[in-house]
Amino acid sequence: MRRPLNLRQVEAFKSVIENGTVSRAAEMLSISQPAVSKLIAHLEEDTGLELFDRVKGRLAPTERGMRLYEEIDRIFAGIRQVENAVAAIRREEQGQLLVGVMPALAGAFIQQATMSFLRSHPNVYCSIQTRSSQWIADWLVTRKLDVGLISSRIDNPYIMSEPLMEHPLVCIMPLDHPLAERSVIEPNDLDSVPFLSFDPESSTGQRITSIFESYSVRLNVVLMTTTAPTLCEFVAAGLGVSLVHPLFISGMKGRVAVRRFEPLVPFDFQLCRIRENRNAGLVETFLRETRLTAERISRELLSET
Structure with missing residues (x-):
């Protein structure tokens, strides 16, 4: 009768697969290389499976080895979910709030919203993570x-979301740009004008590309970036013009000219939280401060357009 699987053997196997070599696995597990090799050998003996091919002194996972790894990884993912639930409970008890924000809003906007929240909750530990929208959605779940x-x-039954600051994109440009003399900017006005754009895979970049293609306007893209603060700084420095959501330019008042753009290109953000969050009290306060910050910035910035 084969012995039951040993957790240490499973950890060694998983570490070798993920790190590529026995030496790296040994470092990650804080044990010796011979110890890792012995654990792998015992795992193969206990399972009756050849999990690795030995090629020039290196271990290469077999098809069976990869099938076993996929199952082990699924189980460890479940364990990580339990760890996340424990961390969420501890955050509630210790007064912690973890916020994920897309790069475009990682500048003045999130700073102002968070500072407003911390003024009423000075003892709360607040962590801001700047990541992609998909990453944030996955981590919320x-x-x-x-x-x-x-x-x-997000179409997910575990996530509640609400639109934040629904408003058309506006055109921003250096203060001394010739187009600043106009009150309204149209697509043809930007034909061949140096233009700063977002990543074409982003939601903002896709909308901008679509509107100009529909008007057969050739954009002269001189800079492409994934973050709004970077884009706005280059506009203020005189590199070119761009189309952005008003929230992107919070903190830029007096540094760039803001003009209405037609046809209107509607855009909004999503303010999300998990359903039945044990941290509900702090979450609701943060949401309220975020809404108020968006409303205030909207009034300030849109008065220029």
């Missing part, structure tokens, strides 16, 4: 985050 600010709607 697994309870690694309490709040998320993203650019696209």
